[in-house]
Amino acid sequence: MIDRPRPIVGPEYLVAGRYRLQSKLGGGGMGAVWLAHDRLLDRDVAIKQVLSTAGLPEAEASRIREQIMHEGRVAAKLSHDHAIAVYDVVLETGEPWLVMEHLPSRSVARALGMVETLPVIEVAQIGAQVADALAAAHSVGIVHRDIKPGNILVADRGPGVGMAKLSDFGISRGAGDLSDEPDGVITGTPAYLPPEVARGARPTEASDVFSLGATLYTAIEGQPPFGLDEDSDVLVERAAMAQIIPPTRTGVLTNALLHMLEPAPQRRPTMAEARDEILTAAFGPGTSPYILGVPVRTEDGTIPPWAARNSASGLRSPHSAPLPRPQPRQQPGRPAATPQQQRALGQRAQGNAPSNAPLAIAVGLLIGLIIVIAILVAVM
Known part of the structure; x- marks a missing residue:
């Protein structure tokens, strides 16, 4: 069997006739991760390249290929708002690539x-x-x-x-x-x-x-x-x-x-x-x-x-709202306050003492009477 030279993978490389590589995003547990464009669905994706199996015994190379194909099948079972989606698993020159959601x-x-x-x-x-x-x-x-x-x-x-x-x-x-x-x-x-x-x-x-x-x-x-x-x-x-x-x-x-x-x-x-x-x-x-x-x-x-990037920090998300906070727990053995007790507590918190309205009225009448007597004395 004649070993054919493997293609050089880099920007503009086309994987499986569909995914055009753009730039390397970083390394993953199994190999490099690239930003690519899906020409069929016109969207950006992340695509993980398995480490090359070149030079490995065929049994070992086959095991690695099966492992990444298994990874794709397992991950594709999961669809969730808080998990990166797996879209596809493809073979390119005998090597498996995992195609995933791209999240900037x-x-x-x-x-x-x-x-x-x-x-x-x-x-x-x-x-x-x-x-x-x-x-x-x-x-x-x-x-x-x-x-x-x-x-x-x-x-x-x-x-x-x-x-x-x-x-x-x-x-x-x-x-x-x-x-x-x-x-x-x-x-x-x-x-x-x-x-x-x-x-x-x-x-x-x-x-x-x-x-x-x-x-x-x-x-x-x-x-x-x-x-x-x-x-x-x-x-x-x-x-x-x-x-x-x-x-x-x-x-x-x-x-x-x-x-x-x-x-x-x-x-x-x-x-x-x-x-x-x-x-x-x-x-x-x-x-x-x-x-x-x-x-x-x-x-x-x-x-x-x-x-967030600087341009977005401090902005309110369309889905955002002030976060809910736990309500204070009622202390064991202490009954909840009645509405009347709550109003009384509110008055105390604001510094409002119980009203002395009758005393205030009496004092006001006495002062008025004194003023009237003084006026009459002055006229006489």
Whole structure:
């Protein structure tokens, strides 16, 4: 068999006779990601090029091709407002390419590079939205396996500015799939690994819950729950021992995040439960219609400066409104105030004492009588 030279991939290269490459967006878990134009549907897309299999034994090359084709089939099962859509999987010169929604955006990781930490109220929105997407993924048997700040994108321009979406199902697996990895191989990013995965167990839906909790923790605290270390082995060891640094800045989300970060997977909430706990803690019960499916925003309804380009920061999104806030809870054992008591409390708060109207009237009449007597005396 004669090896034919592989084409040079670059700007203007046409993939599968349809997708014209424009510029490289960055690297992904499996290879380079390009901005391309779909000539058939006249829209921009992101297209992921698998690392070349040139020079690999055919069995290994075939395994890699099957892996990326599997990735496309798995990810295409998911359609959600807060997940990057997968449109197509194509073969070009024997190599698979994954065609995805293009979202002009910056990642939460890049935002943290700009501002170091994000406000709790904004992280709560991101967390609830991504948890909602992952709950949908789990319902069709998809486990993401690599949730981290770099894989959460927030649109930074256009009509969807401020919209958060989970990306890169590059190492996803159907929950029922047989693992094609050797026993003990750790898959994922060390700083966000659940303890059971750090110890070599296979990732599950509960593992995604932990990794999302670790990601939200990082966005608020400015460092991952296991701290920072250039040696990934040190982080894996800390993860395996569940050596979580107690949070100090997480505020109303503290209990929800610590529940997601439970060392034992069976003690963690499901992803749907985690979403609801985040929503209730930050915004109150029944607030999902105001948070899910809409852009991330500040308390007063504007797009956060870190989430938008300079021309859009501070602008109110067409879908935005001031955020709902939890109502104060009634203290146990104390009955609610009656309307009359509430009015009395309002008078006291304004400095209004109970009225002494009868005394004031009597004093006024006495003064008037004195004036009349004085006038009569003067006339006489």
